[in-house]
Amino acid sequence: MEEMVNTVEEVVGTVEGIGSEEAKPVGRKLAIRAAVGLVVAAALAWGGHLYVEGQRRIETDDAFIESHIHAVSARVPGTVTKVLVKDNQFVHKGDLLLTLDDRDYAVKVSSAQADLDIARNDTTGEAAQVEAAKADLERARAQFAQSELDLKRAQVLVGREVMPREQLERRTTDRSVAAAQVKGAEERLRAAQAALGLVGGGKAGAREAKRQSTLDEERLNLSYTKIYAPADGYVTRKSVEPGNRVQSGQSLLAVVPLEDSWITANYKESQLTHVRPGQKVSFKVDTYPGREFTGTVESIMAGTGAAFSLLPPENATGNYVKVVQRVPVRIAIDRASDPNAQLRVGMSVTPVIQVERNTSAIVKELLHLS
Numbered sequence: 001m002e003e004m005v006n007t008v009e010e011v012v013g014t015v016e017g018i019g020s021e022e023a024k025p026v027g028r029k030l031a032i033r034a035a036v037g038l039v040v041a042a043a044l045a046w047g048g049h050l051y052v053e054g055q056r057r058i059e060t061d062d063a064f065i066e067s068h069i070h071a072v073s074a075r076v077p078g079t080v081t082k083v084l085v086k087d088n089q090f091v092h093k094g095d096l097l098l099t100l101d102d103r104d105y106a107v108k109v110s111s112a113q114a115d116l117d118i119a120r121n122d123t124t125g126e127a128a129q130v131e132a133a134k135a136d137l138e139r140a141r142a143q144f145a146q147s148e149l150d151l152k153r154a155q156v157l158v159g160r161e162v163m164p165r166e167q168l169e170r171r172t173t174d175r176s177v178a179a180a181q182v183k184g185a186e187e188r189l190r191a192a193q194a195a196l197g198l199v200g201g202g203k204a205g206a207r208e209a210k211r212q213s214t215l216d217e218e219r220l221n222l223s224y225t226k227i228y229a230p231a232d233g234y235v236t237r238k239s240v241e242p243g244n245r246v247q248s249g250q251s252l253l254a255v256v257p258l259e260d261s262w263i264t265a266n267y268k269e270s271q272l273t274h275v276r277p278g279q280k281v282s283f284k285v286d287t288y289p290g291r292e293f294t295g296t297v298e299s300i301m302a303g304t305g306a307a308f309s310l311l312p313p314e315n316a317t318g319n320y321v322k323v324v325q326r327v328p329v330r331i332a333i334d335r336a337s338d339p340n341a342q343l344r345v346g347m348s349v350t351p352v353i354q355v356e357r358n359t360s361a362i363v364k365e366l367l368h369l370s
Helices: 002-016 021-056 103-159 165-196 206-223 359-369
Strands: 057-059 063-066 070-073 078-083 096-100 226-228 233-236 251-256 262-268 280-285 292-300 326-333 349-354
Touching: 063 349, 096 251, 103 165, 103 206, 262 349, 292 349
Parallel strands: none
Antiparallel strands: 057 349, 063 262, 070 251, 078 096, 096 226, 233 251, 262 326, 280 292, 280 349, 292 326
16 A cells, blocks of 8 residues: 555556646646545455455454364272372373272172172083983883883783783783883983073073173173273363272263364355355464464255254244344364364364365355445
């Protein structure tokens, strides 16, 4: 603008020096008109330039930095014995954060191990009983087969009147007794197999498997007394100290990975006509004035912020008033512009999306709107 003013003054001086003393009033008028024309032309050119650049730069101040927040909570109840981290400390994934008193859980593991050993011993004894029942059944079947042979011989001998009928009746009774013994042996074998889980829909070793699952569960609970970092990040919102009694599911602290943060910018719906994923973004942060960071448009939310609010607006009413809605746009931060991870969750930023539009398209749109 200063160069423009200097140019106008030079033109005015040149015009005033032209002509004779009698032509000075006319020259001054021409100079004023020329100066005004130049100022108007310059203003129009500058305004057009600002408008075109404004159409290429989509800006908002309703934007904040966000990141994944890993809430760390207790999976089992217990008393805190050690807290190995402090607020704002950087931790790596897998680092031990705190421990709970594990003595109760160690006792439960020992008890479950003993139950498993007992079940294994019982299974061994029941397997032996099954084998013994099988042997009894084989003996009973052999005795039954022998009683049948004796009965057939007695029938032949009685028919020849070599043996008295009394002996035949005794052989018949012996056969019936042998048949009953076979049935009893079969039932005892079935009972032994049922105890071992070999009949019906059962499976061998079911009792042992149940004790093993109980032992595995108790070992898991014991492992939960040591709480580790779920990701690389900074410890925040720590609300636990040694000696505290915590419950299952109780929040203890949070881990925030700043290297994976992003920007959520709430643009007006009228600003998103030409915004597309992949476009470059430059933004400033109130905490670091004068410094510019860069990023890229990652995605545009599927709905406006109001549509997903706790109480979405009911537009089908008689007192409807149109309000320009805002649509969240997710912007990925270029890590090269923030190598030391100075940006923090919740900081206010002013992002500017660089929209790729040529001047002719902007002018055509302006003329169409006008």
